[in-house]
Amino acid sequence: MNWNALGRPRPPLLVAVAAVAVLAACARVPPPPPPEVREGYPERGARLIQQYGCGGCHTVPGVDRADGLVGPPLTRFGARSYIAGELPNNAENLRRWIQDPQSVEPGTAMPDLGVDEADARDIVAYLFTLE
Template identity: 70%
Template sequence: MSHRIPARWFLLVTAPLLLALPACARTSAPPPPEVRTGRPDRGATLIARYGCGSCHTIPGVDRANGLVGPPLTRFGSRSYVAGKLTNNADNLQHWITDPQGVEPGNAMPDLGVSPIDAQDIAAYLYTLD
């Protein structure tokens, strides 16, 4: 005597299990990079002062709605800086102070950002996750 399970019952039992499998394979995103010594409040002011918002859309910064460069929304959750450097504090500060040294000929101008200003700007950008 054969005990066949009707196809509809098989699907009712296995479909939820199959849908749950992709969730098991997911890993948590790494914590956002941070600049431990930077001052995010000062960074937001500096972003406005250097005019970063004329090229980038940057949440929390007045008149930062530029469309030339990429929007910096959720910056702290990104994997790369400028599509080239691993997103960490040192690389971001290097990019901010010397974008042409990182990628010659790119659209980001050298604005003469000092290392301490870059540290504070990075600290602010890492709050955007």
């Protein structure tokens, strides 16, 4: 039997309800805020994703022939919390990942494609439309 501070038995139902409430509160850790992109041209980003061949490894909604199965699908990318399981999902971190993935995760299969800053900004803008 479970006892309270006054030495009286606690009803099992009350203990169970309290335990559920505590566990529910722990499970409600809010996700990071959604990423914001104020720069870049999403339409151009979609074309660049095709031009750089990202679809050879990734499935990318809205990009013709982007149905690769090597890397993770980029569906709903704008709603994700992390990039490569390493970085909080925001525009600056995604630009960094696209331009120099090895600096984020040494040994990753993601290749350095030589994406310049302007192209990376546009690719980021497109990926964040995928919610």
